[in-house]
Amino acid sequence: MTFRIKPAMLKIAAAAWLLGATGAMADTTLEFTQWWEPELPAGSLRSIMDEFEAANPGIKVTLVSGPYATTRDQISVGAATGTLSDVVGLDGAWVNNLNAQGALADMNPMMDASGFDKSQVADIIKVDGKAVMFPVASFVYPVFVNLDLAAKAGVTKLPSTRAEFLEAAKKMTHADQNQYGWVLPLSLQTPSGVQNDMMSWVWASGQSMMASGKPDLEGKPVVDMLTFVKSLNDAGTISPGIATKTEQEKVEEFVNNRVGMMIDSLAHVNLIRERNPKLNFDLIPVPVVENYTGKRGLPYASWGIGISAASKHQEEAWKLVQYLMSEKVNAKLVSLANAFPGNVNAKPDFVTSDKAFGKAFEIFKTGHLANEFTGLPVAEDLMTQFDVQAQKMLAGEQSPEQAAAAAQKGWMAKF
Amino acid sequence: MTRQKRSHHKLKRAVAPYLYLSPSLLIIGLLMLLPMVTVIAYSFQNSAVLRRDPSFAGLKHYQAIFDDPVFWASLWHTLYFTCMSVIFHMTIGMVFALMLNSDRINPALRNILRVLYILPWLFTAVIIAVIWRLLLEPNGVVNSILMQIGIIGSKVEWFSSPETALHAVTFANIWAGYPLFMVSLLAGLQGIPKDFYEAADIDGAKAYQKLIFITIPQLMPIIISISLLDFIWTMQVFPLIWITTGGGPIYSTEVLSTYTYKLAFSSYNLSQASASAVVILLISLGLTLFYIRYQKAR
Numbered sequence: 163m164t165f166r167i168k169p170a171m172l173k174i175a176a177a178a179w180l181l182g183a184t185g186a187m188a189d190t191t192l193e194f195t196q197w198w199e200p201e202l203p204a205g206s207l208r209s210i211m212d213e214f215e216a217a218n219p220g221i222k223v224t225l226v227s228g229p230y231a232t233t234r235d236q237i238s239v240g241a242a243t244g245t246l247s248d249v250v251g252l253d254g255a256w257v258n259n260l261n262a263q264g265a266l267a268d269m270n271p272m273m274d275a276s277g278f279d280k281s282q283v284a285d286i287i288k289v290d291g292k293a294v295m296f297p298v299a300s301f302v303y304p305v306f307v308n309l310d311l312a313a314k315a316g317v318t319k320l321p322s323t324r325a326e327f328l329e330a331a332k333k334m335t336h337a338d339q340n341q342y343g344w345v346l347p348l349s350l351q352t353p354s355g356v357q358n359d360m361m362s363w364v365w366a367s368g369q370s371m372m373a374s375g376k377p378d379l380e381g382k383p384v385v386d387m388l389t390f391v392k393s394l395n396d397a398g399t400i401s402p403g404i405a406t407k408t409e410q411e412k413v414e415e416f417v418n419n420r421v422g423m424m425i426d427s428l429a430h431v432n433l434i435r436e437r438n439p440k441l442n443f444d445l446i447p448v449p450v451v452e453n454y455t456g457k458r459g460l461p462y463a464s465w466g467i468g469i470s471a472a473s474k475h476q477e478e479a480w481k482l483v484q485y486l487m488s489e490k491v492n493a494k495l496v497s498l499a500n501a502f503p504g505n506v507n508a509k510p511d512f513v514t515s516d517k518a519f520g521k522a523f524e525i526f527k528t529g530h531l532a533n534e535f536t537g538l539p540v541a542e543d544l545m546t547q548f549d550v551q552a553q554k555m556l557a558g559e560q561s562p563e564q565a566a567a568a569a570q571k572g573w574m575a576k577f
Numbered sequence: 578m579t580r581q582k583r584s585h586h587k588l589k590r591a592v593a594p595y596l597y598l599s600p601s602l603l604i605i606g607l608l609m610l611l612p613m614v615t616v617i618a619y620s621f622q623n624s625a626v627l628r629r630d631p632s633f634a635g636l637k638h639y640q641a642i643f644d645d646p647v648f649w650a651s652l653w654h655t656l657y658f659t660c661m662s663v664i665f666h667m668t669i670g671m672v673f674a675l676m677l678n679s680d681r682i683n684p685a686l687r688n689i690l691r692v693l694y695i696l697p698w699l700f701t702a703v704i705i706a707v708i709w710r711l712l713l714e715p716n717g718v719v720n721s722i723l724m725q726i727g728i729i730g731s732k733v734e735w736f737s738s739p740e741t742a743l744h745a746v747t748f749a750n751i752w753a754g755y756p757l758f759m760v761s762l763l764a765g766l767q768g769i770p771k772d773f774y775e776a777a778d779i780d781g782a783k784a785y786q787k788l789i790f791i792t793i794p795q796l797m798p799i800i801i802s803i804s805l806l807d808f809i810w811t812m813q814v815f816p817l818i819w820i821t822t823g824g825g826p827i828y829s830t831e832v833l834s835t836y837t838y839k840l841a842f843s844s845y846n847l848s849q850a851s852a853s854a855v856v857i858l859l860i861s862l863g864l865t866l867f868y869i870r871y872q873k874a875r
Contacts (some may be wrong), residue, residue, distance in 0.1 A: 244629065540845055
């Protein structure tokens with residue numbers, strides 16, 4: 163009896179070992195670090211991961227979630243120590259540094275090997291020819307206009323050009339009533355105002371702050387933008403406190419009827435409605451230079467995704483990236499996030515159910531995503547440097563040309 | 578007892594205190610010395626933290642920060658912010674402590690004042706920053722009151738103007754920090770023997786003479802100790818400045834802590850940030866040694 167059982171047990175054990183060794187029985191656990199989970203409705207990202215696991219037996223996903231800033235620091239340290247998660251949530255501003263550290267995998271070979279249709283994605287962020295990031299969800303930045311203030315000021319046609327914007331801002335400004343045409347947040351604490359509220363004017367007109375991969379801040383587009391911002395400031399149309407104003411305060415002022423127009427993330431629409439349900443506002447694209455008729459660049463911030471170069475499970479990680487970029491899943495994710503899709507075929511449900519989002523989606527479809535800070539080295543530092551020069555200009559310490567020249571000098575040191 | 582046993586016993590007695598101390602020494606070593614030594618090491622490396630194989634940089638990063646005019650501006654702002662804060666913390670703390678210790682004030686009112694005066698101490702730095710941002714914003718309460726009583730003719734951008742920003746953050750920090758002095762000095766005042774004042778009354782001393790010749794000399798040990806500690810702590814203030822101004826406008830409120838933070842988390846230049854942190858460490862160390870020497874001398 164004993165003699166007969168022993169070989170059978172040995173066979174079972176050998177088969178189990180063989181299956182384990184070949185991975186047939188083992189689950190691959192992917193680690194996915196991101197800041198999205200806390201910003202999405204509770205449990206929704208986990209539910210998408212559960213669906214992915216059900217569709218891909220043998221792959222499990224562990225979500226490592228935290229606030230944006232913590233995630234950024236965690237990813238920087240992980241890249242340095244070679245402990246970066248298999249799949250990482252990325253901001254375009256980080257990818258250059260991470261790529262320089264050799265932390266991100268090139269997704270080009272993965273796309274080729276799997277026959278991935280590149281035309282379905284809104285953008286592929288490349289550094290040194292390597293495809294390192296896909297924007298999964300994009301938060302575009304149109305101009306929000308307070309229609310009641312506009313009507314009261316006699317602004318019947320919403321501005322489409324910079325000149326019209328200046329005129330509208332002047333009309334809406336009544337400093338004695340604490341009411342201003344525009345709001346510009348240039349706090350050095352979060353210098354993203356440079357990207358969202360200043361450079362957006364350049365990109366909207368199809369222009370660029372770069373030339374041949376190098377900064378071109380002394381070029382006409384940026385100098386013209388600075389001159390335009392200065393003219394808005396000189397006309398007294400910008401809400402005071404520019405140098406320390408944050409994005410959050412910008413939104414608060416708009417919500418409280420203290421500014422007529424602001425450039426802001428579409429992600430704030432619900433927040434604005436919650437804070438002031440009676441606020442009557444509309445969305446327009448960022449106005450352009452005179453006579454510009456081309457496609458408008460739409461500034462955006464994104465939830466990007468990439469794969470760690472040190473990951474031992476790149477094949478499985480690519481499956482997860484593909485899954486999140488697929489039409490249906492992407493539409494579901496961006497619907498939850500109130501964002502625009504990374505897959506051009508995906509249509510979030512809120513664009514049909516909500517007028518404001520529907521309008522923004524039209525702006526999104528007729529323009530193109532534009533954010534030249536994506537992929538630049540130390541993007542936040544570049545914004546800080548530009549911010550300081552813009553503050554000096556607005557304080558009357560230098561001209562737009564001098565501000566552009568000083569910023570150019572600082573930027574060149576980083577390239 | 579044999580000679581061997583005696584020497585063994587002696588050794589045990591000698592080692593015992595260190596064994597008792599070892600848990601705390603281990604914690605201090607792990608939580609304080611190790612990070613400190615690591616940061617010092619980073620300051621001598623190229624691409625510290627960001628590269629797995631950083632090369633030796635010598636004094637390059639120290640040279641870079643000493644060549645940076647923003648560093649010197651930060652150092653000056655730090656000194657201004659710290660000195661003004663300590664002076665006013667001490668002055669306001671003394672005035673309020675004297676007030677709370679005075680028999681001339683109704684005890685009930687004194688209790689109310691005691692609660693009111695200590696309030697700033699109950700708030701965290703973030704809350705204090707938010708309160709002062711709201712109060713001092715161009716459309717805030719302070720401007721409104723000052724305009725109504727005719728002190729200013731137009732709205733002042735307290736935190737956003739390069740001329741006023743450093744004074745404004747210093748003011749907010751003074752408001753936040755005086756209770757430490759007040760409480761310490763009040764305790765000191767209550768410990769001064771009444772006989773001194775009675776003798777001075779008999780000699781016909783006036784109030785200001787009693788203050789100069791009795792109260793202040795009696796409080797001097799507390800004043801010096803707390804001032805030195807306040808100097809060390811205020812030098813390292815970060816959240817209040819970061820939340821109110823972010824070191825701006827331009828560089829007008831850049832202090833060593835915000836300068837270092839930006840190098841680390843905006844420029845990702847962790848080597849230079851470490852060098853800057855070591856400079857702060859050396860300044861703090863100098864002050865700490867001064868404090869320890871003073872304490873020993875007492």
